[in-house]
Structures are given as C-alpha cells and as structure tokens.
Amino acid sequence: MEVLVAPKHEITWHLACRVDDIPEDGGACALIEGKQIAIYNFTRRGKWYATDNECPHRQQMALSRGMIGSQADEPKVACPFHKKTFSLQTGQCLNDDSYQINTYSVKIKDGKVYIGI
Amino acid sequence: MNTNKNNRIVVIGNGMVGYKFCEKLIAKQKNGQQFTLTVFGEEPRVAYDRVHLSAYFAGKTADDLTLAPENWYAENGIQLYLSDPAVNIDRERKEVRSHHGLVVPYDYLILATGSGAFVPPVAGVEKDGVFVYRTIEDLDLIQSYARKAKKGAVLGGGLLGLEAAKALLDLGIEETHVVEFATRLMPRQIDDAGSGILQRQLESLGLTIHLSKSTQEITGEDTITGMQFADGSKLDVDMLVISAGIRPRDELARSAGLDTHPRGGIIVDNFLQTSDPSIFAIGECAVAHHMIYGLVAPGYEMAEVVALQLIGESKEFKPFDMSTKLKLIGTDVASFGNPFVEGPDCRTIVYENKAKGVYKRVNISADGRELLGGILVGDADQYNMLLQTCKNKTILPPNPEDLILGSRGGEDSGAGIMSLPDDALICSCEAITKATLCHEISQNGHNTVDALKKATKACTGCGGCTPMVKDIIQGVLKQQGIYVRNILCEHFDYTRQELLDLVKINGLKTYGTVLDQFGHGDGCEVCKPAIASILASLWNENILEKGRATIQDSNDRFLANIQKGGTYSVVPRIPGGEITPDKLIVIGLVAKKYGLYTKITGGQRIDLFGAHVGDLPNIWEELIAAGFESGHAYGKSLRTVKSCVGSTWCRYGVQDSVSFAIEVEDRYKGVRSPHKIKSGVSGCIRECAEAQSKDFGIIATEKGWNLYVGGNGGSKPQHAQLLASDVDKETCIRYIDRFLMFYIKTADPLTRTATWLNKLEGGMTYLKAVVLDDVLGIADDLEKEMQLLVDTFKCEWTEVVENPELRKRFTHFVNVPEKKDPTVQFDALRDQKRAKEWA
Numbered sequence: 001m002e003v004l005v006a007p008k009h010e011i012t013w014h015l016a017c018r019v020d021d022i023p024e025d026g027g028a029c030a031l032i033e034g035k036q037i038a039i040y041n042f043t044r045r046g047k048w049y050a051t052d053n054e055c056p057h058r059q060q061m062a063l064s065r066g067m068i069g070s071q072a073d074e075p076k077v078a079c080p081f082h083k084k085t086f087s088l089q090t091g092q093c094l095n096d097d098s099y100q101i102n103t104y105s106v107k108i109k110d111g112k113v114y115i116g117i
Numbered sequence: 118m119n120t121n122k123n124n125r126i127v128v129i130g131n132g133m134v135g136y137k138f139c140e141k142l143i144a145k146q147k148n149g150q151q152f153t154l155t156v157f158g159e160e161p162r163v164a165y166d167r168v169h170l171s172a173y174f175a176g177k178t179a180d181d182l183t184l185a186p187e188n189w190y191a192e193n194g195i196q197l198y199l200s201d202p203a204v205n206i207d208r209e210r211k212e213v214r215s216h217h218g219l220v221v222p223y224d225y226l227i228l229a230t231g232s233g234a235f236v237p238p239v240a241g242v243e244k245d246g247v248f249v250y251r252t253i254e255d256l257d258l259i260q261s262y263a264r265k266a267k268k269g270a271v272l273g274g275g276l277l278g279l280e281a282a283k284a285l286l287d288l289g290i291e292e293t294h295v296v297e298f299a300t301r302l303m304p305r306q307i308d309d310a311g312s313g314i315l316q317r318q319l320e321s322l323g324l325t326i327h328l329s330k331s332t333q334e335i336t337g338e339d340t341i342t343g344m345q346f347a348d349g350s351k352l353d354v355d356m357l358v359i360s361a362g363i364r365p366r367d368e369l370a371r372s373a374g375l376d377t378h379p380r381g382g383i384i385v386d387n388f389l390q391t392s393d394p395s396i397f398a399i400g401e402c403a404v405a406h407h408m409i410y411g412l413v414a415p416g417y418e419m420a421e422v423v424a425l426q427l428i429g430e431s432k433e434f435k436p437f438d439m440s441t442k443l444k445l446i447g448t449d450v451a452s453f454g455n456p457f458v459e460g461p462d463c464r465t466i467v468y469e470n471k472a473k474g475v476y477k478r479v480n481i482s483a484d485g486r487e488l489l490g491g492i493l494v495g496d497a498d499q500y501n502m503l504l505q506t507c508k509n510k511t512i513l514p515p516n517p518e519d520l521i522l523g524s525r526g527g528e529d530s531g532a533g534i535m536s537l538p539d540d541a542l543i544c545s546c547e548a549i550t551k552a553t554l555c556h557e558i559s560q561n562g563h564n565t566v567d568a569l570k571k572a573t574k575a576c577t578g579c580g581g582c583t584p585m586v587k588d589i590i591q592g593v594l595k596q597q598g599i600y601v602r603n604i605l606c607e608h609f610d611y612t613r614q615e616l617l618d619l620v621k622i623n624g625l626k627t628y629g630t631v632l633d634q635f636g637h638g639d640g641c642e643v644c645k646p647a648i649a650s651i652l653a654s655l656w657n658e659n660i661l662e663k664g665r666a667t668i669q670d671s672n673d674r675f676l677a678n679i680q681k682g683g684t685y686s687v688v689p690r691i692p693g694g695e696i697t698p699d700k701l702i703v704i705g706l707v708a709k710k711y712g713l714y715t716k717i718t719g720g721q722r723i724d725l726f727g728a729h730v731g732d733l734p735n736i737w738e739e740l741i742a743a744g745f746e747s748g749h750a751y752g753k754s755l756r757t758v759k760s761c762v763g764s765t766w767c768r769y770g771v772q773d774s775v776s777f778a779i780e781v782e783d784r785y786k787g788v789r790s791p792h793k794i795k796s797g798v799s800g801c802i803r804e805c806a807e808a809q810s811k812d813f814g815i816i817a818t819e820k821g822w823n824l825y826v827g828g829n830g831g832s833k834p835q836h837a838q839l840l841a842s843d844v845d846k847e848t849c850i851r852y853i854d855r856f857l858m859f860y861i862k863t864a865d866p867l868t869r870t871a872t873w874l875n876k877l878e879g880g881m882t883y884l885k886a887v888v889l890d891d892v893l894g895i896a897d898d899l900e901k902e903m904q905l906l907v908d909t910f911k912c913e914w915t916e917v918v919e920n921p922e923l924r925k926r927f928t929h930f931v932n933v934p935e936k937k938d939p940t941v942q943f944d945a946l947r948d949q950k951r952a953k954e955w956a
Contacts, residue, residue, distance in 0.1 A: 022931065023664075023666055025664065026666065030932045031936065036938075042639075045639065059955060061929075061941075062679070065671050066642070067642040067668065068639075068667075069640040069644075070638045071641065076641070078641070078642035080671030080672075
C-alpha cells in the first residue's frame with residue numbers, strides 16, 4: 001500500500017499590523033496578499049489567532065467583527081450575521097457541521113503581528 | 118348506538134357549533150366506527166370565529182377567523198356543501214334536501230342552524246343603509262357603506278350592539294350612537310351602577326348613548342336619513358346597524374313538524390334530542406332547560422354531548438353557567454353566577470371608583486361562606502378566580518371584600534389557582550378541568566401554553582382561560598420543585614437580575630472584572646452583550662471605552678446596524694418624528710455624498726443604508742454638525758417615540774402629542790435596556806400614533822394622559838395595558854421612570870416589555886402595585902437611577918467623532934485603513950441601490 005504524504009506546506013510570514021491595531025479580546029481584519037484575514041487578540045488567554053475573514057454561511061466578510069469567547073474550553077468566534085460560531089483552533093463550525101473556515105498561524109515580534117500563510 | 122347502518126350523519130349548519138360537532142365526532146370516533154358526515158352550510162365560507170367578528174375591522178382577515186381550513190373537512194372525509202342551505206327535512210324517508218336539490222339520507226340529523234339577527238318590526242328597516250351584524254358578509258356590506266357615512270347608530274345596547282358600535286368606531290365613523298330600549302346598557306349582564314360606569318367609559322371614547330329610546334320609524338326616502346323615537350325625539354344618521362338580539366333559526370325544524378318554542382327555538386331534552394329521536398339540535402337554535410344559550414361555550418358542550426351519544430357513550434347536557442367576561446371597546450365587563458341577587462339571603466359588597474371607571478360587586482350568602490355571583494366593570498382581573506370560587510362553592514376567606522379589593526395585608530390572598538378542586542372547569546369552551554391540565558403538565562411534560570393547546574385544546578376557544586392555564590403551569594412546576602432559573606449561559610450561573618445586582622453592589626465597570634469575580638471561562642456572544650447592557654444600564658459610561666467595545670454586539674460596536682453585504686445603516690435621531698426642512702436637506706446631501714439608499718422607517722425616522730464602516734465617522738461628523746444625534750437604532754435601548762401631529766394642527770387633537778413625544782424621547786434616549794424599547798404618543802383617542810402597540814404608550818385625554826405599558830408589534834403583537842389614566846405630564850414621566858427602571862432591573866436578556874410583563878408574577882396588578890402604589894418601597898430609587906441615566910446622557914457618535922482613538926477603529930482593514938471592503942457590491946433598484954443578494 002502506498003502512503004501519500006502531502007508535501008509540508010511552506011509557511012510564509014507576512015507582516016499584518018501592529019499589536020495595538022487589534023483590540024484586546026477582539027478582532028480586526030488585515031489585507032494580506034489580496035486575502036482578508038481576521039486576526040484575534042485573545043488577551044484573556046494571552047494568545048493570538050487568525051482565520052478567514054469570510055463566514056462561509058452567507059459569504060460575508062465579517063468574522064473579524066465578531067465576538068470571541070469559549071465554548072467548553074474551545075476558543076471561538078461568533079459571526080455577527082447569524083451567530084455561526086467557529087473554533088479559533090480548528091476552524092470547525094461549532095453549531096453547524098457543514099461549515100469550516102481556514103485558520104492561520106500568528107507570530108508576534110517587536111510589537112508587530114505576522115500571519116503565516 | 119352506532120352500527121353499520123346507523124352511521125350516516127347529516128349536519129345542517131356550518132357555524133362554530135356545527136363545526137365543533139364535526140371536530141369532536143372525528144376526534145372521538147372509535148376503531149371500527151366509520152361515520153359518513155355530510156354538512157350543509159348556508160354561508161359561502163367555512164365556519165369561522167363569530168365571537169371575535171369585530172376583530173375583522175381591527176385588521177383580522179376572514180382567513181384569520183376561520184376555525185379550520187376547507188381541506189380539513191376533506192381530509193377527514195366530511196362532505197361539505199357551502200352556499201347550499203338545507204331546505205327540507207323528510208322525516209319519514211329520513212332525507213334532507215338542499216337548496217340546490219341534493220337529497221342526502223341520514224340516520225341521525227344534527228340541527229346546528231344557529232340564529233339570525235333579530236330585526237324588530239320597525240317601519241323602514243328595509244331602507245338602504247340599514248344593516249344587521251351577524252356574518253362576514255354583513256361586515257363587508259357595513260364596511261363598504263361606512264366609507265361614505267359620517268354618522269352611524271347601533272340599535273341595541275347589549276353585548277352584540279356594543280361590539281357593533283366598536284366596529285363603527287374602528288371604521289372611522291365620526292359620530293357613533295348607541296340606541297337602547299332598556300334603561301341601561303347590557304341589561305342582561307350588569308346592574309344599573311355597573312352600567313353607569315360602563316356608559317361613562319364608552320362616552321369618553323366618543324360614543325353617544327341613548328337609553329330608554331323606543332324606535333318608531335327609520336326615516337328617509339329609499340336611504341336612511343334618521344331615526345324617529347316614540348318620545349318625539351329624532352336622530353340624524355347615515356347608517357344604522359341593528360343588533361337588538363338574536364332569533365333562533367328554527368324554520369326548517371318547524372316546517373318538519375318538530376316541537377318548537379312559541380318564542381322561537383327547537384325544543385330539546387337533556388340529551389339534546391328533539392321531538393324526533395333521530396334529530397338533535399345544538400347551539401343557538403336549541404331551547405334546552407327552557408332557554409336559548411347564546412354563548413359559544415354551552416354550544417360547544419352541546420356538540421360534545423351529541424358526539425358522545427353517537428359513539429355510544431352517554432352524557433347529559435346540564436344547565437350551563439352563563440358567566441361571561443369580555444372586553445368592550447377597551448373596557449372589561451364581566452358577570453358571573455347570579456349577578457343580580459338581592460334580599461335577606463344575600464349580602465352585597467360594592468366597590469366603585471368613578472374616576473378610574475371601575476365598578477365591582479360581589480353577592481355573598483348571608484352566612485358569608487359562599488360567593489353567589491357578581492359583576493365587574495372596568496377591571497376584571499379577578500374574574501377567573503371569582504368565577505371558580507363561585508362555581509366550586511369554595512369557602513370564602515374571613516374578609517370577603519379582599520376578593521375584589523385585593524389583599525391589603527401583604528400576603529397573597531388569592532390562595533391561588535392550585536387551591537381549586539381538581540374538577541374545577543378551567544377552559545369552559547372545551548370543558549377542560551384543572552385535573553386534566555395538571556396531568557398533562559406533570560405526566561406528559563406539556564408545560565407551555567402552546568403544548569397544552571395542542572394536547573388538550575384548552576385556550577383555543579375564547580382564550581379567556583389562558584392566564585389561568587399559565588398559572589397552573591407555574592403552580593404544577595413549583596409543586597414538583599422545579600424552579601425555572603434562566604441563567605445567562607455556560608459562563609455565568611446567574612440570572613440577569615442577579616448579575617445586575619451583583620455588578621451594582623460591587624461597583625464593577627468592565628466585563629473582565631465581572632467575569633473574573635462571578636463567571637468562568639472566556640465568555641461568549643451571549644453573556645458579553647448581556648453584561649455590556651447591564652454595565653450601560655447601571656453606569657451609562659461610553660460603551661466603547663475600557664475594553665467594552667469588543668463585548669458589544671456588532672451593531673453596538675460600530676454604532677450602526679450591520680446589513681446584508683457587511684455595510685451599515687445609519688439612523689439619526691428625529692425625536693417625535695419632527696424635522697425641519699434644513700435637516701431634511703442635510704440628510705439628503707449626506708445620502709447623496711456617500712451613496713446611501715434612503716428609506717423612511719416604521720418609527721418616523723430616516724434610515725440611510727449602504728455605508729462602508731470606514732465612512733461612518735465622516736457621515737456622522739456631517740450629521741452632528743447639522744444638529745443630529747445618534748438614533749440608537751443599533752442599540753438595545755430607546756428607539757423612537759412615534760407621535761401623531763396632535764392639537765397643534767389636528768382638528769381632533771386634545772393635547773400637544775408632538776411636544777410630549779419629543780420630551781419623552783429626549784429624556785430616555787440612550788438608556789440601555791434588556792431589549793429595544795419603542796414608544797408613542799397620541800394626541801387623542803383615535804390613537805394615530807399606535808401608542809398601544811409600544812413598550813410604553815401615551816394617549817391624550819381631555820384631562821391629561823393615559824399611560825399604557827407592555828405593548829408589542831412584531832410577530833407576536835400585543836396591546837399595551839393601561840397603567841394609569843388622566844395623569845399630568847410630570848406624573849406620567851415619573852411612572853415611566855419607575856416602569857422602565859423596574860423592567861431594566863428585572864427582565865431576562867433580550868426580553869421585550871410585553872414578554873416580561875406576561876411572565877411577571879402577578880402581572881399587571883403587581884406592576885401597578887409596584888409602580889403606582891410603591892408596595893416594594895423602591896419607587897424613589899427607581900426614579901433616582903433613571904435620573905442618573907438621563908443626566909449622564911452623551912451622544913455616542915459625538916464622542917467617537919471627537920475622539921481619534923475611538924475613531925480609528927472604524928475601518929475595514931487595519932493595515933490599509935483608507936481601503937474599503939472590495940467584496941461589497943450593490944445592485945440598482947428604483948433609482949437607488951440595494952445590497953447584492955447573498956447566496
């Protein structure tokens with residue numbers, strides 16, 4: 001049996017914005033290589049997350065304006081349109097199995113936020 | 118009784134009772150019983166709710182009133198012939214012949230022919246412009262004629278006559294008269310004193326009442342121009358609705374040779390059998406126990422009795438309680454038991470408050486142990502409990518006056534619904550007992566009114582029992598030890614009310630501190646906006662500062678309403694709907710400059726759609742420069758105070774509603790609450806501002822203002838209830854302060870005032886006790902807390918426009934602030950634009 005291993009995706013780091021551009025325990029959107037990326041400053045956990053800005057439910061560029069929080073222990077964001085919520089770690093929609101968003105790596109350096117795509 | 122050859126049933130009449138019979142027979146038929154049901158109806162439409170006929174003029178459609186759609190009959194195998202009255206019964210051959218010539222054989226025949234309007238033998242009743250009030254067709258005729266009529270009269274001041282008078286008011290007849298032969302209104306239900314109170318209430322609403330008037334002639338050539346009375350007086354009218362009683366439709370029975378009563382009606386025995394054992398009569402065409410039962414509940418009971426006999430069970434029709442409670446043109450009227458009893462065997466307690474238009478009378482047995490009957494006018498909140506106390510012969514408390522005055526000793530005197538016996542009839546339309554309801558709640562888990570409606574049909578008739586059914590649900594749940602606590606979400610084990618108190622006592626001003634002290638986890642989209650609302654309601658600090666921006670729902674976070682496509686709409690405040698031409702021009706210029714779609718809102722404001730988030734501060738900078746403020750259309754807060762133009766222009770207006778609306782809107786603008794709040798002020802009883810559909814509404818009277826609370830539009834419309842009448846402006850404002858603050862402090866998140874009030878234990882009576890009588894001793898605090906919010910008001914948009922830190926958050930891309938979201942797209946529409954439809 002042949003095992004196919006996908007070639008490891010090369011991450012390129014892009015400068016997105018300054019740390020204080022993203023509100024504490026909230027999100028904002030950055031334009032990176034023509035792509036809308038939602039960046040979240042999860043201050044309560046001291047963590048950063050990044051996902052697609054588009055909510056796949058109605059294709060609205062809105063997730064960065066959503067409220068973040070947790071469900072059980074899973075960090076999540078809620079779309080402001082119809083309150084679909086997505087895991088910030090896996091991108092899985094938590095209240096409708098049929099939706100999934102992309103998540104991205106975030107790196108903080110010298111007060112600047114970098115997104116890995 | 119039922120065998121294969123006994124299964125052909127013919128029902129003559131498709132009114133409420135005729136329909137109910139079909140419904141009950143279908144529901145009750147047992148395995149193996151297969152009835153062939155044929156129904157003849159005279160009217161062109163299927164059975165509808167005649168009890169609520171006047172709702173037709175208040176906006177209900179014929180479909181709304183329909184009891185079951187036409188396909189229900191087909192689905193249940195019922196052959197229904199409409200517009201085809203039965204014209205002959207051949208009792209020898211057991212056949213019914215219809216107007217169209219159909220001949221249908223029967224084993225059992227059910228006469229549910231109902232009644233027609235009784236038209237007294239007055240000369241001229243055939244003239245144009247004279248109507249009866251009985252069917253939807255009658256209503257259509259009245260409606261089309263009313264368009265050209267200015268003065269209308271109703272002949273008959275009984276229950277139906279007053280319903281008809283309400284219909285004329287609803288149709289906008291400028292001058293409506295009620296002409297009654299007796300010396301008082303509703304002579305069969307209420308006594309002189311009660312009738313006097315009712316009369317004053319109706320007169321204050323613009324009705325003119327004429328009592329002791331015997332109508333001699335209806336004058337005019339071919340069309341009515343007036344009424345001539347026996348005492349020589351006259352009344353000029355353009356139309357007349359006769360509603361002087363009912364006449365049982367017994368002509369078919371009479372011609373078939375069945376026993377009928379000399380004064381009308383088909384005589385039946387205790388089993389509702391006519392003089393022909395194969396023929397039953399039910400509803401208003403039947404004379405049972407020497408009387409005609411002109412209410413729907415006994416009619417339904419008759420339907421039940423006959424249906425049971427046909428499936429082989431036995432039930433007798435017993436003399437039926439004729440107690441009634443209804444709302445006549447906004448005034449509660451109820452009578453129960455024996456309302457008129459007097460004499461040595463009876464003590465009567467009367468409470469009368471002419472200023473408030475309230476009259477209550479209870480008749481108590483001489484030994485003070487039993488309630489014999491009574492009358493309620495103007496406030497019938499206690500009707501259900503009184504009726505049950507009367508019917509069940511419950512032993513009265515030592516101070517029976519508490520029954521109508523309410524306990525003044527703090528403790529709840531209405532020992533409550535759970536003290537009623539199990540066989541107490543709660544829903545008299547469907548004959549549902551307390552035991553049945555308790556069983557459904559405790560054994561089958563039907564613990565909502567909707568579930569009980571489905572399971573038992575309770576509340577589906579007149580609806581009058583709904584409050585009691587709700588109380589029973591609460592009572593049973595409490596007995597089971599279930600205390601329904603609406604905790605906020607997984608992060609807080611507190612109700613909103615508890616959290617509000619905790620936040621206040623501890624002086625917490627940020628979400629983080631609240632979560633740290635009283636919650637766990639990281640919060641979510643449920644608790645964040647709920648606590649944001651609590652913080653704003655308590656401290657009224659800018660909602661976007663101290664880390665509060667990200668706990669707001671998207672609309673509050675960007676102080677605008679997010680719309681399809683991700684753009685926002687902007688609603689400047691236009692208090693009371695009053696706006697100068699200059700301000701209108703500014704709105705137009707701003708809309709043009711930023712390419713916004715404009716639309717007038719339901720709340721007399723102007724909504725500007727399609728604004729990019731980055732344009733919002735600039736748009737507001739221009740609006741604010743022109744004198745506008747935030748309209749808080751995005752917030753759970755006061756939206757609009759709608760007004761009619763009032764006495765400054767309107768020829769009917771009795772007070773300056775616009776000025777008061779502006780005053781009210783300016784007072785409560787920006788106050789954050791559990792849900793949005795809408796209001797309205799009308800300048801007269803015509804209520805053009807629709808104040809009674811608002812969370813709080815104010816209607817001008819000759820003497821001051823009436824304050825209504827707990828109204829709602831939307832998907833579950835509900836009329837507001839009267840909280841205070843004829844109060845001056847200052848008192849009105851004080852009551853609104855208390856009402857709003859009490860609501861803000863105790864409601865669950867996202868609960869409108871109507872739902873809150875519906876759920877409030879003790880309901881309107883309790884709310885009145887808190888707001889008017891200050892039984893909790895919190896009125897001063899409530900007023901102070903509201904005053905704090907009023908004093909600390911700041912326009913949020915002005916603050917953003919002037920604060921560069923806040924202002925820079927209004928951008929789509931943090932790394933390219935000047936760039937707009939390129940995915941936003943519009944389509945053209947009627948010289949403007951619309952959001953592109955989403956997938």
